[in-house]
Amino acid sequence: MGLIWFQIKRVFTLFRSEVLVLPSRVAVLIFVAALVLLPLFSQDPYLLRILILTSVFAIFAASWDLLSGFTGQMNFGHALFFGVAAYTSGLINVHFKIPHFFTIPIGALAAVLTGLIIGIPCLRLRHTYLALTTLAFPLILMGVVFAIPDVTGGELGVSGLDRLSGSRLRDYYITTILMLLLSFTMWKITDSKTGIILHAIREDELACRTAGINTTRYKLMAFCLSGFFAGIAGGLYAHIMRTVGPSTLEVSMSFQVIIWSIFGGVASIYGPIAGVFILFPLAEVLRVVPEWRMLIFALLVLLTLLFMPEGIIPWIRDKIEKQCPRCKIRSVAIRKTCRVCTADLD
Amino acid sequence: MKRSSILWTIFLALILVAAAGAPCWAADPIRIAIIGPMQFTQGEGHWNGATMAAEQINKGGGISVGGAKRLVELIKVDSNEFLSIPDATNAMELAISRHRADFLIGGFRTEAVLVMQDIAMDNKKIFLGCGAAHPELCDRVTKNYDRYKYWFRITPINSKFLIKVDFLLLNMVAQVMQKELGIPKIKVAIVAEKAAWADPLVAVANENLPKMGMDIVGVWRPSPVATDATAELSAIQRAGANIIFTSFSSSVGIPFAKQAGELKVPAPLVGINVEAQKDGFWAATGGQGNYGLTISTYGPVKITEHTLPFFNEYRQRFKEAPNYTAGTYDAIDVLKAAIEKTGTLEADKLIPALEQTDLKGPAGRLAFSKDHDVVWGPGYTTGLGTQWQDGKNVVVWPYQWENITYEGTVPYKLPSWVMEHYKKK
Structure with missing residues (x-):
């Protein structure tokens, strides 16, 4: 019993220190949970x-x-x-x-x-x-x-x-x-x-x-x-x-x-997945304006790439997280020092 | 006392208003989804034809369902099927599960319609096809009736019959040339755009023209979007062709016809040229497309008593002649007749009534074969051959074919330069 409790605590600690510390990982977790639980709310x-x-x-x-x-x-x-x-x-x-x-x-x-x-x-x-x-x-x-x-x-x-x-x-x-x-x-x-x-x-x-x-x-x-x-x-x-x-x-x-x-x-795997999960349903949403659908879609993609040339996910990630110049580990953007090596992030 | 009588009066008035309004509340409209490539001319045809039918029915109070009149509500669903098959299937699902359509009408690209058909059959929804000509769509009804019985094709005629009409037109022109110009054996140039749909047509032509007593001088396959066809036309002229047998569904139909007119190639154009079905063809070719002959569905002739009123109103309202996807007009009429006969909207009860359909629409007498395909032949839907004659798109076929000549049909005319060329010889 004690071993099980120890393992649960270990997993929770790992979860808290590796997942909850980064907004991008929390977002992925929410995304996965939303996909798995969605049919409970709508079929x-x-x-x-x-x-x-x-x-x-x-x-x-x-x-x-x-x-x-x-x-x-x-x-x-x-x-x-x-x-x-x-x-x-x-x-x-x-x-x-x-x-x-x-x-x-x-x-x-x-x-x-x-x-x-x-x-x-x-x-x-x-x-x-x-x-x-x-x-x-x-x-x-x-x-x-x-x-x-x-x-x-x-x-x-x-x-x-x-x-x-x-x-x-x-x-x-x-x-x-x-x-x-x-x-x-x-x-x-x-x-x-x-x-x-x-x-x-x-x-x-x-x-x-x-x-x-x-x-x-x-x-x-x-x-x-x-x-x-x-x-x-x-x-x-x-x-x-x-x-x-x-x-x-x-x-x-x-x-x-x-x-x-x-x-x-690109070069992230999760970026293209997010791209599909944004753009494919968006094309469906835009059915409300059928005449403008393709134009709005193209404009949106163009503007996004104009202002976010690396893609939307790296852009968002760079806004909410910072990479440590010393150890390359990412920390939440509001932190002043790296969560691992405590190097100055600014 | 006075106050209570006022209250009673208001109460009674409310009941009366409610009672008068009750039939309106009870009678939900019949929801018909018109599904097609709405950003393209084919989708516009779908929508325009359906709009005309729905407005006419609603003007008359709607469709009588078991004694109660119900209005028709159209739902426009863009399938975008030319560009994306997933888009088309999503559109079908949208129409059924979100818009809660009672009936589905439309479809165009066969590959997309096959998938859309499956979705409609999964949901046991009646789907009236108005665009895809491939036999496979109706063959499925024969192979698995219980599943595919909800599918009926209204327009166009099955591609097997389209080919038959194509050859009937060719034969008619060949006979005219033999009779008027004394050409003993007709030489034909086969010109089909480089597209998959035209491949079987070329194969059938290669096989059948010699059997019809004609020689083939060559086969030319220009790009569907070619803007110049002078090389092909010069080669055809050098090959000594008497007739150019065309199969065009794309924009190449315009430059080909225009340049054939400019070069005065001594061989009339006969066959399929979708661009020549449109009113804008004359202006697009600068009048050089004169005498071009093509297959059509609608024309300014009296196929039935409904043809001319439909044709003229459509042209007046939408500033163009109806193309075959406007058969959604007939589709709604067919549905109306079946619903009024059975007094229900239930698909399974409507199917026997739809199978027994026998009514006159703008395209001809509509009936279905056992595989739920529109019947083609004398006395039923035949299709038309239309020719541009000095700025007017007139109907020239059927002309004394199987004792059929629709009122308003005129004889086929050979191009003047063709006549001159052979008479000089």
């Missing part, structure tokens, strides 16, 4: 549908950040991973009647393979050339989709997929929990030694290679990891919509993910 099918799709796109956006934000491999054709996984899940579900808890991981593995295939030729390219090359891949695949309509369904796509689950509420919890788990996994990857190497490749690849790091291997790994997470999102999307069509490969899908990520703040 409106429309609201749940918006949040289900928001979670799916949040995984998609975070996966882009893992590749382009952290590693600097600017991918303008991220819809390729999404579309490949969606089509793979859809086709094997419809033709071979394989249930979705297999089709979604298989779709993600197909996206990993795609990451490997496009990663190898793209390794030689950088900056604009890489961006333009990656942009071409989903367009090529779309051409393939239209070229073999007997297999892919052509412009109609593949329809009649199994549902993700029998109810909207279960769909909500599946996508929300997966989003939280996968986002946490991506964040842990970027916070690990691998993440530091990916970061270093973005900053100075030559220096990394000089330090003996096999940057080719890490860049390829970033393509595959990003493909895997985007693939999970694609597979989920396919089973939620129950139809997979060429729209999953459209250029707009690739650009949307970039807009969400840059709006939220």
Whole structure:
């Protein structure tokens, strides 16, 4: 009994000293709690549908950040991973009647393979050339989709997929929990030694290679990891919509993910997630002014990026927290000294 | 005593007012969601057609539901389906769960309508399609009737029949050319915009034109947004084509028709050109689009007694001719008839009545096949062939086809420069 009490006290102390000390961590906690508890207050099918799709796109956006934000491999054709996984899940579900808890991981593995295939030729390219090359891949695949309509369904796509689950509420919890788990996994990857190497490749690849790091291997790994997470999102999307069509490969899908990520703040994982959770529901809210909807949306994104070029989340974070110049640990902005090393924060 | 009588009078007056108002309170309006790409001309057509129908019904007191008159309330829902499929599905969900729509009408892009159809079927809501032509939407009714029975297509006619009309128009022009110009074997240039929807059309044309006794001189696939088609037109002219068989749904229909007129290519344009269905086509081509022939749904002819009043009022009110998405007008009329017949708004009870629909609308006699698709054929909806003749968009087909010639239909005219070219020869 005493041991249990000791452990509870330990967790609480850790919680108080590591979570409650930083507003950003409290915000994340509130966000997670709100998502988990929301159905207790409302089970409106429309609201749940918006949040289900928001979670799916949040995984998609975070996966882009893992590749382009952290590693600097600017991918303008991220819809390729999404579309490949969606089509793979859809086709094997419809033709071979394989249930979705297999089709979604298989779709993600197909996206990993795609990451490997496009990663190898793209390794030689950088900056604009890489961006333009990656942009071409989903367009090529779309051409393939239209070229073999007997297999892919052509412009109609593949329809009649199994549902993700029998109810909207279960769909909500599946996508929300997966989003939280996968986002946490991506964040842990970027916070690990691998993440530091990916970061270093973005900053100075030559220096990394000089330090003996096999940057080719890490860049390829970033393509595959990003493909895997985007693939999970694609597979989920396919089973939620129950139809997979060429729209999953459209250029707009690739650009949307970039807009969400840059709006939220790149190279953070949580930035793109926040970007999706702000912008996707906002587009729905703006339905009250249908004629002005796209204009207001575009203006809002433009103004935000004009005044917050790093993205909205880093901007807010910098307002409420300060980084210690000595130990790099963050403290709440009202503090005068660092909460760890007591160095002067101003 | 005096005070109590005043109070009694007020009380009685209140009861009377309440009693008089009671039917109004009881009769909630019938909520119909019009769902379409509202920022585009197709969505505008959806909304305009529905607005006209709702206003006419409400002017007459509404729809009689089991003896009580109920007004029609339209809900405008922007599906944004050209740009985003998730947007379209969210719009459908919004219409059903937030706006509490009793019925759903609209849809355009097939990929989006397939998903929207599933959402409507999940909620057992009647969804009347007014935009997507693909057969798959109605094939689903055959494959799984219990689930998809709530879907009915009002407009356009099934794409299989659209292709049939397309070939009927081509055949009509070929016969005119053979008869008037004495060309023994017609040579056809197939020109279809580079888009997925046109691929099967090109395949069918390649297969069927030789069977129809025509030669194919080549296939050209310009970009849907091309602004210059002189290269294609010069090549077509050099290839010696007698007819240009078009499949255009996008803006390329304007420069192609305009430059064909400017270059005086000795081959008339026949087929699908969505831009040529619009009133603005004449001005957009500077009159060079003269004699272009295209498939249409509505035109200034008497298909039924409802066609001309609808066509003229629509044009007067919205300053353009109705396109086929304005079939929402017919959709509301079909619903009205079924509701008044059954006296209920319950979807399951309305379906048998909808299946037995047989009424005359502006586009023709409306009835549904077993798979809930609008019936095409002589005596039913046929579609039209419209041709620009000296600034007027006139109906030229059906003309003595299966004994059908709608009042106001005029004979097809070959372009004057085509006549001159062949007569010189």
